[in-house]
Amino acid sequence: MKKATLRDIAALLQTTTKTVSKALNDQPGVSPELRDKIKLTAEELHYVPNIFGRGLSGKPQRTIGVVLPENANPFYSFVIKGLEQEATDADYSIMLCNSNDDLERESKVLRVLIEKHVDGIILTPAQPRANQHIELLQRQKIPYVLINRTIPGHDYPCVKADSAAGALLAGQYLLDKGHRRILHLTRASSVIAVEERIQGLRQAFQERGLNWSPDDLSRTCQEVSVEGGYVAMREILRTRRDFTAVFAFNDMLAFGVMKAILEDGLRIPDEVAVMGFDNVLFSDVCLVPLTTVNQNHIAIGAIAMQVLLDKIHGASSGDYPPVPAPYLVIRRSA
Amino acid sequence: MKKATLRDIAALLQTTTKTVSKALNDQPGVSPELRDKIKLTAEELHYVPNIFGRGLSGKPQRTIGVVLPENANPFYSFVIKGLEQEATDADYSIMLCNSNDDLERESKVLRVLIEKHVDGIILTPAQPRANQHIELLQRQKIPYVLINRTIPGHDYPCVKADSAAGALLAGQYLLDKGHRRILHLTRASSVIAVEERIQGLRQAFQERGLNWSPDDLSRTCQEVSVEGGYVAMREILRTRRDFTAVFAFNDMLAFGVMKAILEDGLRIPDEVAVMGFDNVLFSDVCLVPLTTVNQNHIAIGAIAMQVLLDKIHGASSGDYPPVPAPYLVIRRSA
Numbered sequence: 021m022k023k024a025t026l027r028d029i030a031a032l033l034q035t036t037t038k039t040v041s042k043a044l045n046d047q048p049g050v051s052p053e054l055r056d057k058i059k060l061t062a063e064e065l066h067y068v069p070n071i072f073g074r075g076l077s078g079k080p081q082r083t084i085g086v087v088l089p090e091n092a093n094p095f096y097s098f099v100i101k102g103l104e105q106e107a108t109d110a111d112y113s114i115m116l117c118n119s120n121d122d123l124e125r126e127s128k129v130l131r132v133l134i135e136k137h138v139d140g141i142i143l144t145p146a147q148p149r150a151n152q153h154i155e156l157l158q159r160q161k162i163p164y165v166l167i168n169r170t171i172p173g174h175d176y177p178c179v180k181a182d183s184a185a186g187a188l189l190a191g192q193y194l195l196d197k198g199h200r201r202i203l204h205l206t207r208a209s210s211v212i213a214v215e216e217r218i219q220g221l222r223q224a225f226q227e228r229g230l231n232w233s234p235d236d237l238s239r240t241c242q243e244v245s246v247e248g249g250y251v252a253m254r255e256i257l258r259t260r261r262d263f264t265a266v267f268a269f270n271d272m273l274a275f276g277v278m279k280a281i282l283e284d285g286l287r288i289p290d291e292v293a294v295m296g297f298d299n300v301l302f303s304d305v306c307l308v309p310l311t312t313v314n315q316n317h318i319a320i321g322a323i324a325m326q327v328l329l330d331k332i333h334g335a336s337s338g339d340y341p342p343v344p345a346p347y348l349v350i351r352r353s354a
Numbered sequence: 355m356k357k358a359t360l361r362d363i364a365a366l367l368q369t370t371t372k373t374v375s376k377a378l379n380d381q382p383g384v385s386p387e388l389r390d391k392i393k394l395t396a397e398e399l400h401y402v403p404n405i406f407g408r409g410l411s412g413k414p415q416r417t418i419g420v421v422l423p424e425n426a427n428p429f430y431s432f433v434i435k436g437l438e439q440e441a442t443d444a445d446y447s448i449m450l451c452n453s454n455d456d457l458e459r460e461s462k463v464l465r466v467l468i469e470k471h472v473d474g475i476i477l478t479p480a481q482p483r484a485n486q487h488i489e490l491l492q493r494q495k496i497p498y499v500l501i502n503r504t505i506p507g508h509d510y511p512c513v514k515a516d517s518a519a520g521a522l523l524a525g526q527y528l529l530d531k532g533h534r535r536i537l538h539l540t541r542a543s544s545v546i547a548v549e550e551r552i553q554g555l556r557q558a559f560q561e562r563g564l565n566w567s568p569d570d571l572s573r574t575c576q577e578v579s580v581e582g583g584y585v586a587m588r589e590i591l592r593t594r595r596d597f598t599a600v601f602a603f604n605d606m607l608a609f610g611v612m613k614a615i616l617e618d619g620l621r622i623p624d625e626v627a628v629m630g631f632d633n634v635l636f637s638d639v640c641l642v643p644l645t646t647v648n649q650n651h652i653a654i655g656a657i658a659m660q661v662l663l664d665k666i667h668g669a670s671s672g673d674y675p676p677v678p679a680p681y682l683v684i685r686r687s688a
Contacts, residue, residue: 083449090435091425091431091434091435091438092428092431092432092435092635094426094428097425097426097428097431100425100450101424104425104450105452108451108452108459108462111466113451113463113467113470114449114451115417115448116434116438116448116449116450117438117448118435118438118442125442128442129442129447132445133447136417159400246635246638246639275636279638301580302580302609302636302639304580304613305580305609305610305613305640305641306639307639307640307643
C-alpha cells in the first residue's frame with residue numbers, strides 16, 4: 021500500500037489539495053459537508069496528518085554525530101542525556117556511536133558519520149594523543165566539539181570539568197582528615213584527566229610543604245570499570261597496606277575498590293578511606309555512600325551541544341559557557 | 355580551503371586519477387618516483403585517504419532510529435550498548451532519542467526520525483496502551499521492533515524478558531526464606547511489566563495455597579528512580595511495618611528503598627529483606643549487595659536489533675531469537 025497524499029484525497033473527491041489541507045486543518049473556506057467527506061476519506065486512506073506533511077525533503081539533515089567511549093558508563097550516560105535534551109530542543113537529532121576507546125572503531129564510526137553528512141560532531145577522542153581524527157574533522161570542515169578530553173598543546177574546542185581543581189579538593193579534604201599516605205588508583209590510558217588529577221593531588225600536598233610521589237603512591241588499573249577497580253585493589257592489598265586512603269580516578273573504580281576492601285575485612289572509612297570522582301547517580305547508594313568530587317555531567321553534555329550548534333550556525337564567539345566548577349560531596353566513605 | 359580530491363592531485367601532476375589512486379594504495383603499475391611525488395602532493399594538499407573516498411553518495415542511509423524512555427537508566431544504557439554494538443557491526447548507525455516517557459515528545463522524535471528516512475525504528479512506547487504511534491509506523495511501512503513493552507491483545511513484534519517468570523522466581527525465593535508479608539513497590543505507569551510482575555508474585559503465593567493481595571500489599575511510586583524508591587519507602591515506613599520483605603519493581607527503586615530502610619535504623623535483610631529486578635551493574639556494589647532477578651539487557655538490545663535488521667532485509671521469519679530466561683542472583687539483601 022502506497023502512502024496516501026493530499027493529492028490522492030483531492031483527486032478522489034475532485035477538489036484541490038488546498039481545500040483538502042484546509043479541511044484537515046479545520047480552517048475556514050470549506051463547506052461542512054465537504055469537510056466531513058474529506059476527513060472521512062483521509063481516514064479511509066490512512067492519510068498521515070500534517071506532522072508528516074512538512075519538510076520531507078530539501079531540509080537540512082540537522083543531525084549531530086556523537087562519538088563517546090561507552091554510553092553505559094554512567095558518566096557518559098548523563099553527558100548523553102544532556103546532549104540529547106539540548107539537541108532535541110533545537111530540533112536536531114543525535115546519532116550515537118561508542119568508540120569503546122578503540123582507535124580503529126573510532127575511525128570507522130567517524131567515517132560513517134561523515135558519509136551521512138552530519139551537521140557536526142561531538143567527540144571524546146579514544147586516544148587523545150593520536151589526533152589524526154581531529155585533524156580529519158578540521159580538513160573536512162566539519163564543526164566539532166570535544167568532550168572531556170583534549171590534547172595538550174592544541175586549542176581544540178573542548179568542554180570539560182577542571183580535573184586538577186577537583187583533585188586538589190579531594191587531596192585537601194583527605195589531608196585535613198589526617199591522611200598522609202594516599203594511594204591514587206588511576207587509569208592506563210593517557211587521557212589528560214589522568215595528568216590533571218595527579219597534578220591536583222600533588223598540589224594539595226605541596227601546599228602543606230609535603231611531598232606526594234606518583235611513583236610510590238599511584239597504581240594503574242587495566243580497565244576503568246567496577247570490575248577493574250575491584251581487581252586492581254585486590255591485587256594491591258596482596259602486596260601492601262602502607263596507605264590509609266584510596267583516591268580513585270572515578271566513582272566506578274571506587275565502587276570496585278570498596279568491594280575489595282570490604283571483602284578483605286577492612287572497615288571504610290575507619291581503616292581505609294575511599295574517595296571517588298564524578299558523583300555519578302549511584303554514589304549515594306553504593307556499599308559505603310561515597311565521598312566524591314562532583315562533575316556536572318548533564319551540563320557538560322548540554323554546554324558541548326550549545327557550543328557545537330553555535331559553530332554550526334556560524335555564531336561561534338570562541339567564548340564557551342563555563343562548565344560548573346567541581347565541588348566536594350561528603351558522604352561516609354572518607 | 356576546499357577539500358583536495360584525487361582529481362586535484364592528478365591535475366597538478368599531469369597524470370590520471372587512476373594512477374594517483376594506485377600510488378596512494380601502493381598498487382603496482384606506478385614508477386617509484388611518481389609514487390613518491392603523488393604521496394608528497396597528497397600530503398601537501400591534505401588529501402583524505404580512501405576511507406572517505408568510498409560511497410559518499412547513492413548509498414542507502416543505513417540508520418536505525420531508537421526511541422527509549424531514558425538513556426541514563428542503567429537498564430536502557432545496556433540495552434543501547436547491545437543495540438549499538440549490533441548495529442555498528444552490521445554497518446548501521448543508531449539515532450538515539452529519549453521519549454522521557456512522554457507521549458508528545460515521543461510523537462516529536464518519531465516524526466523527526468521518519469523525516470530522516472531511517473531504515474527502521476526500535477521503540478519502547480511511552481504509554482503502551484496508547485498505540486497510535488505503532489499504528490503510524492505500520493501505515494508508514496517502517497520496519498519496527500518494540501523493546502520491553504508490548505500491548506496486550508496485539509501481536510506487535512516485541513523483544514522483552516519474561517517478567518512474570520522473573521517475579522515468580524523472586525516470590526518463590528522470598529517464600530522459601532519464610533516471608534509471608536511481601537510488600538511490592540511498583541510503578542504508576544500502565545506498562546505491561548507492572549501486570550506481569552504482580553501476576554508472577556501472586557502465582558508464587560498461589561502455588562503454596564497462599565493468597566497475596568495487591569490491594570493490601572502493593573504500593574505505587576511516583577517516579578521510577580533511586581529517588582522515587584527512597585521517597586516512596588520513607589512514606590510507607592511512616593504508616594506501616596506489617597511486612598518483612600520488599601520486592602521492588604526494579605533495582606533503581608530497590609536502591610532507594612534500601613536507603614530509606616537503613617536510614618530508619620532497620621537492618622537488611624534481618625528486619626526487612628529487599629529484592630530488585632534487572633541486575634543492573636551497580637546491584638553488586640550498592641548499600642547492601644542486592645538479591646535480584648537478572649535480565650540480560652545487552653542481549654535484549656542485540657536481539658531487537660537482529661530482528662529489526664532481518665525485517666529490513668526482508669528476511670523476517672516471524673520467529674524471534676529467544677531472550678535469555680530471567681534467573682535469580684542471590685547476594686545479601688534477601
